[in-house]
Amino acid sequence: MNRKKVLKIIVFSLLAYVVYFVIGMLAPFIQMKSVSSDYKKEIDVTSFYNQNNRSSHEYAKIIESNKEALDVRLDMIKRAKEEIILSTFDIREGNSTTDMFSVMTEAADRGVKVKILVDGLYGTLHMEGRDIFKAFGSHPNVEIRFYNTPNLLKPWTVHGCLHDKYLVVDQQYLLMGGRNNFDYFLGEQRKGKSLGLDREILIYNKGSEKDSSVNQVKNYFRKVWNLNVCKTKFNKWSKEKRTSQIQKLKKHAEKIHNIGYDYEKETISIEKATLVTNPTHIYGKEPYVWETLKQLMISADQRILIHTPYAVFSKEMYKGMKEIKRKVPDTTIILNSIASGDNICASADYKKNRKNIVGTGVKVYEYMGKHSTHGKSLIIDDDIAVVGSYNFDCRSTYVDTETMLVVHGKEITKQLEQNLNLLKDGSLEVDENENYKKNNAVEERMGDGKKERLITFLSYIVQGFRYLI
Numbered sequence: 001m002n003r004k005k006v007l008k009i010i011v012f013s014l015l016a017y018v019v020y021f022v023i024g025m026l027a028p029f030i031q032m033k034s035v036s037s038d039y040k041k042e043i044d045v046t047s048f049y050n051q052n053n054r055s056s057h058e059y060a061k062i063i064e065s066n067k068e069a070l071d072v073r074l075d076m077i078k079r080a081k082e083e084i085i086l087s088t089f090d091i092r093e094g095n096s097t098t099d100m101f102s103v104m105t106e107a108a109d110r111g112v113k114v115k116i117l118v119d120g121l122y123g124t125l126h127m128e129g130r131d132i133f134k135a136f137g138s139h140p141n142v143e144i145r146f147y148n149t150p151n152l153l154k155p156w157t158v159h160g161c162l163h164d165k166y167l168v169v170d171q172q173y174l175l176m177g178g179r180n181n182f183d184y185f186l187g188e189q190r191k192g193k194s195l196g197l198d199r200e201i202l203i204y205n206k207g208s209e210k211d212s213s214v215n216q217v218k219n220y221f222r223k224v225w226n227l228n229v230c231k232t233k234f235n236k237w238s239k240e241k242r243t244s245q246i247q248k249l250k251k252h253a254e255k256i257h258n259i260g261y262d263y264e265k266e267t268i269s270i271e272k273a274t275l276v277t278n279p280t281h282i283y284g285k286e287p288y289v290w291e292t293l294k295q296l297m298i299s300a301d302q303r304i305l306i307h308t309p310y311a312v313f314s315k316e317m318y319k320g321m322k323e324i325k326r327k328v329p330d331t332t333i334i335l336n337s338i339a340s341g342d343n344i345c346a347s348a349d350y351k352k353n354r355k356n357i358v359g360t361g362v363k364v365y366e367y368m369g370k371h372s373t374h375g376k377s378l379i380i381d382d383d384i385a386v387v388g389s390y391n392f393d394c395r396s397t398y399v400d401t402e403t404m405l406v407v408h409g410k411e412i413t414k415q416l417e418q419n420l421n422l423l424k425d426g427s428l429e430v431d432e433n434e435n436y437k438k439n440n441a442v443e444e445r446m447g448d449g450k451k452e453r454l455i456t457f458l459s460y461i462v463q464g465f466r467y468l469i
Contacts, residue, residue: 024155029284032314032398032467035291043292045299048384048406050271057207058214059267060412062387063200064419069179070096070186072202075259076169077103084114085168085221089161089389090122092182093130100181101136102253105246108141116142117225119162120149123233135245137234145230147401148282159468160282162224163400165389166217174203174214176405178376178389185374196342199375199419201387201405201412203273204263213273213405224280224401270409276388278402287316287397289390289404294320296380296406303330305379307420309372310346311335311357312393312469318360325361333392334423336373337366338455339447345469346393348458358430365427366436368445373423376404377416385413394467
């Protein structure tokens with residue numbers, strides 16, 4: 001066989017693979033599913049409220065600042081006696097990661113079992129080959145698993161991501177929200193570095209009820225942890241290399257003083273907390289979280305306040321938002337302005353579809369801050385606060401796993417509202433003509449010229465695959 005023929009075969013094979021990969025990656029998710037009638041029947045809005053006045057023995061606090069978010073993590077881990085569970089979309093090397101893995105090493109050394117579950121795509125990109133993860137993962141009391149590591153021969157495995165973000169310690173502590181585990185979201189701001197503004201809810205459990213939110217999350221974690229798509233990583237590394245790296249982590253742990261977080265003082269009593277999740281398989285999903293939140297919002301008596309980094313709506317979501325607006329006229333959504341957003345594709349889609357989102361009739365406020373906001377929360381009336389990982393976009397609705405904690409309690413709702421109002425105070429309202437309403441207290445943030453041009457260009461391109469954004 002001559003060289004030209006071989007070259008043609010190679011080129012043809014590569015092109016065929018590219019076509020196969022692109023089709024295999026995109027096609028399975030094109031058809032966005034609706035929830036089944038059976039699931040709709042299962043949604044009982046009243047079940048999210050404490051109707052029998054039984055004490056929940058759970059207390060909560062909204063964790064808003066990145067510094068407090070790291071401090072709470074370190075304190076929770078230091079208090080661990082039996083088990084630490086960490087489930088996250090993304091972990092990257094950095095100061096906050098070194099801090100966390102150092103105190104988790106201390107915990108593992110004193111016999112605490114540590115389980116870490118990370119999305120397979122981002123785990124492969126940001127954890128593979130890094131000594132800190134290889135050393136920690138090979139500790140006898142530690143197991144790290146990846147959810148759905150992509151297989152390049154099976155391109156449909158690329159998109160089904162684990163987007164859950166929570167930390168559980170023993171039966172007593174739960175931290176759930178939108179933060180990933182690296183310096184952009186955790187710890188003190190570094191000079192000259194941008195940061196993501198995010199939010200979590202801390203749960204302090206003083207009881208032993210089987211239906212506590214801590215137990216709900218632990219049961220959900222076990223369900224995902226035991227899926228066939230979750231595979232153990234970093235469990236084999238040479239003892240010599242592991243010992244050296246572990247010693248570095250132990251030495252670093254000595255520099256981390258006890259935070260002494262006062263859970264009794266910092267948290268407030270709640271009536272009830274309920275976990276809401278998406279399906280856990282890796283394929284296109286029925287929108288369990290969206291449908292549940294929609295039903296909750298439709299049941300509101302007075303008002304709804306939504307905070308999401310991005311708004312990428314499907315036809316079903318547009319229909320749902322219009323229905324929510326009809327039922328609850330006082331409905332508001334806060335999201336990043338195009339200049340503030342840190343997700344290029346989501347910003348591009350918003351630029352193209354902004355008129356449609358405004359056209360739902362809900363009040364739209366665009367955040368004009370220096371840093372991008374990444375929190376995912378909503379308030380219903382004066383007694384329901386919802387915090388978690390779910391963005392109001394197609395990916396969170398139909399593609400990824402998601403976790404949202406629905407909390408019944410007036411005081412925690414008031415606390416969340418105060419934080420959301422600070423964001424709202426730094427935002428401009430968009431009128432029905434897509435212009436900003438005048439507000440002398442807030443200056444419109446102008447985007448970088450190159451970024452604006454890129455977003456304008458992409459706003460047309462992304463329409464072909466917006467169901468994955």
